[in-house]
Amino acid sequence: MKNQRSVLLLEDSALEIKKVERAFQKLGFENTLVSKINGKEGLAWLMENQDNLPGLILLDLNMPIMDGFEFLEKVKEDKVLKMIPVVIMTTSKHPSDKLKGFERQAAGYMVKPVRYSDFLEMLSTMKHYWDISELAT
Amino acid sequence: MFFCSLKGEFTFVNHFMERLLGLESDQIIGRHFTDFVSESKQKDTRNHFKEVLSNQRLSDYFEFPIKTSSGNEVWVGQTTNLYKDEGGNPKGFFGVARPVTKLRSVEHLLSESETKLQSVIDSALDAVIVINEKGIITEWNKQAEITFGWSKQRALGKRLSETIIPQKYREAHERGMKHFLNTGEGPVLNQRIEITAINATGIEFPVELTIIPNKIDGVYFFSSFVRDITEKKKSERLLKAVNDLAINLLGKTTLEEVAWEIAKNTIEKLGFEDCIVYILDEETQLLHQLAAYGPKKAEEDEILDPISIPIGKGVVGRVAKIGAPVIVDDTSNDPEYIVDDNVRYSELCVPIIEGNKVIGVIDSEHPEKNFYTQEHLETLTTIANMVSTQLSNAIVNKQKEEAERLLRNSEERWHKLVDNQPEAIQITEKGRIVYLNPAGLELYEAETLDQILGKDLIDLSTRELKPEFENRLRLLQEGKKVPSIEFEIITFKNNRKIIEVTSSPVIYNNKKAIQTIARDITEKKKEEEKRERLLNELKVVNDQLQEFAHVVSHDLKAPLRAISSLSEWVIEDYGDKLDEEGEKTLNLIIDNVEKMDELIEGILTYSTTSGQQELDEKIDCNELVQTCINNLDVPEHISIKTQEKLPTVLFNRIQLTQVFQNLISNAIRFMDSESGLIEINCHPEKGKWHFSISDNGQGISEEIGENVFDLFAKANNKNEDSTGIGLSIVKKIIENNGQKIWFKNNTEKGVTFFFTLPKNETYEKSEISFTS
Numbered sequence: 001m002k003n004q005r006s007v008l009l010l011e012d013s014a015l016e017i018k019k020v021e022r023a024f025q026k027l028g029f030e031n032t033l034v035s036k037i038n039g040k041e042g043l044a045w046l047m048e049n050q051d052n053l054p055g056l057i058l059l060d061l062n063m064p065i066m067d068g069f070e071f072l073e074k075v076k077e078d079k080v081l082k083m084i085p086v087v088i089m090t091t092s093k094h095p096s097d098k099l100k101g102f103e104r105q106a107a108g109y110m111v112k113p114v115r116y117s118d119f120l121e122m123l124s125t126m127k128h129y130w131d132i133s134e135l136a137t
Numbered sequence: 138m139f140f141c142s143l144k145g146e147f148t149f150v151n152h153f154m155e156r157l158l159g160l161e162s163d164q165i166i167g168r169h170f171t172d173f174v175s176e177s178k179q180k181d182t183r184n185h186f187k188e189v190l191s192n193q194r195l196s197d198y199f200e201f202p203i204k205t206s207s208g209n210e211v212w213v214g215q216t217t218n219l220y221k222d223e224g225g226n227p228k229g230f231f232g233v234a235r236p237v238t239k240l241r242s243v244e245h246l247l248s249e250s251e252t253k254l255q256s257v258i259d260s261a262l263d264a265v266i267v268i269n270e271k272g273i274i275t276e277w278n279k280q281a282e283i284t285f286g287w288s289k290q291r292a293l294g295k296r297l298s299e300t301i302i303p304q305k306y307r308e309a310h311e312r313g314m315k316h317f318l319n320t321g322e323g324p325v326l327n328q329r330i331e332i333t334a335i336n337a338t339g340i341e342f343p344v345e346l347t348i349i350p351n352k353i354d355g356v357y358f359f360s361s362f363v364r365d366i367t368e369k370k371k372s373e374r375l376l377k378a379v380n381d382l383a384i385n386l387l388g389k390t391t392l393e394e395v396a397w398e399i400a401k402n403t404i405e406k407l408g409f410e411d412c413i414v415y416i417l418d419e420e421t422q423l424l425h426q427l428a429a430y431g432p433k434k435a436e437e438d439e440i441l442d443p444i445s446i447p448i449g450k451g452v453v454g455r456v457a458k459i460g461a462p463v464i465v466d467d468t469s470n471d472p473e474y475i476v477d478d479n480v481r482y483s484e485l486c487v488p489i490i491e492g493n494k495v496i497g498v499i500d501s502e503h504p505e506k507n508f509y510t511q512e513h514l515e516t517l518t519t520i521a522n523m524v525s526t527q528l529s530n531a532i533v534n535k536q537k538e539e540a541e542r543l544l545r546n547s548e549e550r551w552h553k554l555v556d557n558q559p560e561a562i563q564i565t566e567k568g569r570i571v572y573l574n575p576a577g578l579e580l581y582e583a584e585t586l587d588q589i590l591g592k593d594l595i596d597l598s599t600r601e602l603k604p605e606f607e608n609r610l611r612l613l614q615e616g617k618k619v620p621s622i623e624f625e626i627i628t629f630k631n632n633r634k635i636i637e638v639t640s641s642p643v644i645y646n647n648k649k650a651i652q653t654i655a656r657d658i659t660e661k662k663k664e665e666e667k668r669e670r671l672l673n674e675l676k677v678v679n680d681q682l683q684e685f686a687h688v689v690s691h692d693l694k695a696p697l698r699a700i701s702s703l704s705e706w707v708i709e710d711y712g713d714k715l716d717e718e719g720e721k722t723l724n725l726i727i728d729n730v731e732k733m734d735e736l737i738e739g740i741l742t743y744s745t746t747s748g749q750q751e752l753d754e755k756i757d758c759n760e761l762v763q764t765c766i767n768n769l770d771v772p773e774h775i776s777i778k779t780q781e782k783l784p785t786v787l788f789n790r791i792q793l794t795q796v797f798q799n800l801i802s803n804a805i806r807f808m809d810s811e812s813g814l815i816e817i818n819c820h821p822e823k824g825k826w827h828f829s830i831s832d833n834g835q836g837i838s839e840e841i842g843e844n845v846f847d848l849f850a851k852a853n854n855k856n857e858d859s860t861g862i863g864l865s866i867v868k869k870i871i872e873n874n875g876q877k878i879w880f881k882n883n884t885e886k887g888v889t890f891f892f893t894l895p896k897n898e899t900y901e902k903s904e905i906s907f908t909s
Contacts, residue, residue: 016698016699019702092691114697114730115705116701
């Protein structure tokens, strides 16, 4: 049985969104990718789609209006939404950011590599783990 | 006059007695008085003596007849008394007897025959001189011969004024005579007067005389009864000396004043040639000359070469030791005589005794042998007794003064010292300021001392501090220490100042007091506040800068990643349309973007290194170095040798990892030897750990040198692989922790980096006890 749940991507950079879309395509992911450009929009979308929640959230930290950490906090405050695994995808290697992320119950913290090919590899590994954990539930 | 034993046997008679009885004294002495008393009155006479003995006092006047050698019976009138020894026990009688029958009034006598008058005059006790109206001597009795040294023969017919009247009175005498003969008035007549007279050798001496004018057959003649009162005067003088001294000593309290007064009065009033007053120093047992009149006196109240005599030595020392007076009649016979300024042959020395203790000695010497009499001794003893209390008080006063002077001196010294201190120093008694130095006046901006004396510092400060002040005062009064305190005051000129105050208990003016040192720290406080504000501002700026670097690097990284991704997509999408050169160029773009990303990451790490958030922890360097080596992926041709046992240190783990990782990775990166060797060592030196990381690689080129630690500097320009940020970070970590880092190119090849780490003794000790 294949994991058919959607993936929510929170990213303000159009290019980064395109990168993930391209990677999904390239890696042959069949999951729907929904992208929102800040935490506020992301939360609004989640509220509207209570019946069809995503199976995974890919979260950039640096966004306008509502940044990644705030979004993460809101998600984890909600009884239902907190069940969705959130993986932080950021350019920051800063240990304090990593710590802050895990403190807010992020499922994973990934530093985006510079090379696109490395990014593909990373995303593929992550998808693999997600699929396994989804199948287990 | 006579003395006799208690039994009544004569022991002494004077020449009047001899004359009265018509016998020589050796014919009288030893015989009983009854031998000379008429039988009819012998019993009464005995009773008279018995009464004196039983009453123990002077008898009433008693008349009785005596038998003279010529067989005549003469009535005498007598008063008798006991004389006693020193203990007050009666030793015998002494009495004064006068012939009664012959001492009737002169008027009566004149009526008698001339012979009878003559015998009366002759036997009179006083010198009797009779002159006529012209002042010519017509009568001159035996006593007059004795008193004045003129024989009767020589005196008769001479004018009185030529014989016994001193030159200065002669004119007055003549005038008085004339005046009387003219007017019948004579103020000096018929009464006892004291005047001086001269004897045949011209020596003037005091006399007591009574002149009685008589008129017989219309012609005046004058009878004079004259008595030599030299001895009486002498006694009076001695008494007066004592009296005068007593008066002069009134109000004299200092030791010197009292001593000088004694010496001066003794000389002047007793007619001594010198007099020295010694005072005993109880501590040294030495007698010091304190006052001296005579040759030893120099200037006003000052002694020339004062000497000190040990107790027991010499006459003075001996007298001080035995506590009894001594007369030395001939010092040449006394082996103990101490020559002071001159040899003098006789010496009188009496102790000054107060409360059974000798406190000093009065000493007088005289060039003549046998000069001093028993009377001198008694007078000087009286003087000594009289002054002892005063002298003793003066000694106590002097000691007290000395103590006070010492105290004053030490206080003066203290004041001098304290007055010149730049810090405000004050003395507080019972919470009130009793002393404040000039710096204190300045600090509190008081115009005068009066403004602040009697106040307390609390009066210049806020009442809120009162409980704390009281608590400090209590602790200080209990002799406890209190910490210094800082508070704000308002000065007398209404300026606000912040002062720091240190207090400690002291003794001031013999009383418990508190010494307080106050410092004006207003400026210091302002500086501190300013510094704190600046530091805060700096911290804010730093934080902002870090935030800035964080954001900037993130913002820089995003487009970089975009460039990288886009380049790869071009290769991916248009790979078949690109030639080899085109693809290579795109890959170079990607490589450079990656390098740029590393640079940004490096800046980010550098900028956050100063914010040392994490706490220090115990780090086993062996373990840490091994982890670094494992992380580094060491090429096979390089071997890393680590000292067998590296220490455990207290440091930030992340930072220390960065240090070792950067240094070791640099050593690997710049290794150009075929068989590379990296050595890591450590040894303790001057309380620190000295680490060294040595390699046999390229070393550091001379043109770079110390700049190797600068941001973006590279040990070797040729190497394109490094960002040049690593060493800057290492240096920053080491120096931020108060440690040092430096390097030295090896003599053969390569370079050695050195750095220190803190060595914590207590921690290491506990570590040892833990492991053992």
